[in-house]
Amino acid sequence: MPELPDVEYYRIYLTATALHKTIARVEVRAPRILEGVTERRLRSVLAGRAFQSARRHGKYVFAAIEGGEGGWLVMHFGMTGRLSYFKDIGDDPKHDRFLIGFENGYFLAFVNQRKFGHVALAMSPEAFAEAKGLGPDALSIGREEFAVRLGERRGGAKATLMNQKVLAGIGNIYADEILFRAGVHPKTPVNTLDEETLGTLHAVMGDVLHTAIAAKRRCEDFPGSYLLPHRHEGGVCPLDGTPLETITISGRRTYFCPTHQSDERE
DNA sequence: GGGTAGACCCGTGCCC
DNA sequence: ATGCAACGGGTCTACC
Numbered sequence A: 001m002p003e004l005p006d007v008e009y010y011r012i013y014l015t016a017t018a019l020h021k022t023i024a025r026v027e028v029r030a031p032r033i034l035e036g037v038t039e040r041r042l043r044s045v046l047a048g049r050a051f052q053s054a055r056r057h058g059k060y061v062f063a064a065i066e067g068g069e070g071g072w073l074v075m076h077f078g079m080t081g082r083l084s085y086f087k088d089i090g091d092d093p094k095h096d097r098f099l100i101g102f103e104n105g106y107f108l109a110f111v112n113q114r115k116f117g118h119v120a121l122a123m124s125p126e127a128f129a130e131a132k133g134l135g136p137d138a139l140s141i142g143r144e145e146f147a148v149r150l151g152e153r154r155g156g157a158k159a160t161l162m163n164q165k166v167l168a169g170i171g172n173i174y175a176d177e178i179l180f181r182a183g184v185h186p187k188t189p190v191n192t193l194d195e196e197t198l199g200t201l202h203a204v205m206g207d208v209l210h211t212a213i214a215a216k217r218r219c220e221d222f223p224g225s226y227l228l229p230h231r232h233e234g235g236v237c238p239l240d241g242t243p244l245e246t247i248t249i250s251g252r253r254t255y256f257c258p259t260h261q262s263d264e265r266e
Numbered sequence B: 001g002g003g004t005a006g007a008c009c010c011g012t013g014c015c016c
Numbered sequence C: 001a002t003g004c005a006a007c008g009g010g011t012c013t014a015c016c
Helices: A004-017 A039-046 A125-132 A143-151 A157-162 A172-182 A195-217
Strands: A023-028 A050-057 A060-066 A072-076 A082-086 A096-102 A107-111 A118-122 A245-249 A252-256
Touching: A004 A050, A004 A060, A004 A082, A004 A195, A023 A039, A039 A118, A050 A125, A060 A125, A072 A125, A118 A125, A143 A195, A157 A172, A172 A195, A172 A252
Parallel strands: none
Antiparallel strands: A023 A096, A050 A060, A060 A072, A072 A118, A082 A107, A096 A107, A245 A252
């Protein structure tokens, strides 16, 4: 479930479980998830150190490595994944691709079923975001910058919201939710949106992300007016029961309500 | 030439 | 056994 709200929850989870604990061992079980780093290098950077703090930018989690050469451990979950902190190695979750063992006997697992995720090292979250060409984080970006960055694009609203170079953190599910709540058709060219609509989009984006983060912490409890619970075959608009329509955008299935998100392109 | 969109691909598991 | 679709993103191509 790794879009911004999910990843923010993992950041909170990592902060609550894995900080200030000396790392005793490191094990890579699926080398393909390593990006620009070897298991040997990870071991030498992490062994005997501890994580000091955790941050997030878009769909990436960063854990600061205290002592030694410093640096940050970077994690991205791809389409599937989560973190799991546990005590008994017998409770090691399925699809554990990267395992950190602490001196206290506990473990932190990077769980990633489809192996589309990545583990890397970076000098800083800022340097990493810069090197990747990531746009500003969707939860940090201000209304003005949001309007400017979208305004200079020609693409459709959904494709642009999901473009990590424009802003970082929005994926398929939350792009649909934001556009539904803002009443914008997913194919509307963003450079045709007026100032007011861009402002609405920015405000709705913040609301949706904050609500989703809270829902994750409460274990998936979304307001009834949200599109998300209805986002399935045969789903209907939570506002008036209109059958939802589906189209494909950027290779992703897109759900929208044809009455609340009219196609301005006619 | 850059921005954009679509096709395809990368493990894995589930449905039929 | 096969096909398929999945909360991501990279590459390639065609098109403007």
